[in-house]
Amino acid sequence: MQLGVIGLGRMGRIVVDRVLDAGHDVVAFDLDAEATAAAAEAGAEPADSVADLYDRLVSGSTEAARIWLMVPAGDAVDATLDELEPHLGPDDVVVDGGNSYFEDSVRRAEATDAAYLDCGTSGGPAGADLGFSLMVGGREWAYEELTPVFDAVATGPDGHDRMGPAGSGHYVKMVHNGVEYALMQAYGEGFELLHRGRYDLDLEAVARTWNNGAVIRSWLLELCEEAFREEGNDLGDVADRVEGGSTGTWTVREALEQEVPVPLIYQALAERFDSRGERFGRRLASRLRYGFGRHEVPRREE
Structure with missing residues (x-):
C-alpha cells in the first residue's frame, strides 16, 4: 500500500x-x-x-x-x-x-x-x-x-x-486521556505520602517492587521508577507545574453534558489548574508526561 x-x-x-x-x-x-x-x-x-x-x-x-x-x-x-x-x-x-x-x-x-x-x-x-x-x-x-x-x-x-x-475514535481517546489524568494523580498522591511520610524511602525501589507483581503495576509506574532514577528521590529541579489540560477539560465537559460523575478525573484536572503551593505529586505528574510523551518538563529556577 x-x-x-x-x-x-x-x-x-x-x-x-x-x-x-x-x-x-x-x-x-x-x-x-x-x-x-x-x-x-x-x-x-x-x-x-x-x-x-x-x-x-x-x-x-x-x-x-x-x-x-x-x-x-x-x-x-x-x-x-x-x-x-x-x-x-x-x-x-x-x-x-x-x-x-x-x-x-x-x-x-x-x-x-x-x-x-x-x-x-x-x-x-x-x-x-x-x-x-x-x-x-x-x-x-x-x-x-x-x-x-x-x-x-x-x-x-x-x-x-x-x-x-465519525468522531468515536477521538471521543474514546478523549476519555482515555481523562483516565490517564486520574491515574497520574493517584500515583502522584501515593508517592507524595511516601515522600513526606514516616520513613526515609527509596522511591525508585518502591516503584520497582510494585511493578513486579503488585496489583497497581503499569507502564506509568515504570515511568515513575524511571523518573526517580533519573531525577533523584526528591525529583531534583522538576517544577511544581503540570502542563496540558485540553483533553481533560473536554472529558469533564462531556461528563457534565451526559450527567456522568467523574470526580477523580475532575480533581486531577483541577490539580493541573491549581498553581498554588508546592506539591510533590504534581512534580511527579509533570515528569511522567515527559516519560510517556517527551513533553517538556518545567524546571524550578535556582
Whole structure:
C-alpha cells in the first residue's frame, strides 16, 4: 500500500518509519523542509507541498489516495484539509491521527468529500519500537481499507479497532486521556505520602517492587521508577507545574453534558489548574508526561 503522511514531527515520523518497516510505500511532506528530507533519507518519497503529495499518490494509477495527517490539533488540521479539499474525491481516505476534539472530527467528516477517519493515538514516542494503540472512528469500508497500515502503526492487529462512526475514535481517546489524568494523580498522591511520610524511602525501589507483581503495576509506574532514577528521590529541579489540560477539560465537559460523575478525573484536572503551593505529586505528574510523551518538563529556577 502507498500512504501519504503530512506532518513529520515526533509522532508523524514514527508513523512513516513503522509503515516503511512493514514494507509499504510512503510519500511524505512537512512544512519543515529538513523534516521532509530526513524522511526521504529513511526511504520515503518526498513531496514539495500538500498538492504535490496528493499528485504523487494518484499519479500513474487508478488508486485513490490514502493520507495520514499528523499535524497539531485545531487550526493546523483545518488548514491542511483546506489545501487537500480541491483534490479529494469520495474514494480517498484521510486519517487524522492527532489529538483532535471529537466534535471537530464529526464536522470535518461531514464537510469533506473523502472518507474521514478520526484516529485517537496513544503510546507516545515509545511507539517507535512498540507500536501505538489506535482508536478509529469513521466509515467501516475506509477502516478496512487502511487495516494493513493500522497493523503496521499499531502494536499489531490487537492494537487498533474501529470504535464506531465519525468522531468515536477521538471521543474514546478523549476519555482515555481523562483516565490517564486520574491515574497520574493517584500515583502522584501515593508517592507524595511516601515522600513526606514516616520513613526515609527509596522511591525508585518502591516503584520497582510494585511493578513486579503488585496489583497497581503499569507502564506509568515504570515511568515513575524511571523518573526517580533519573531525577533523584526528591525529583531534583522538576517544577511544581503540570502542563496540558485540553483533553481533560473536554472529558469533564462531556461528563457534565451526559450527567456522568467523574470526580477523580475532575480533581486531577483541577490539580493541573491549581498553581498554588508546592506539591510533590504534581512534580511527579509533570515528569511522567515527559516519560510517556517527551513533553517538556518545567524546571524550578535556582
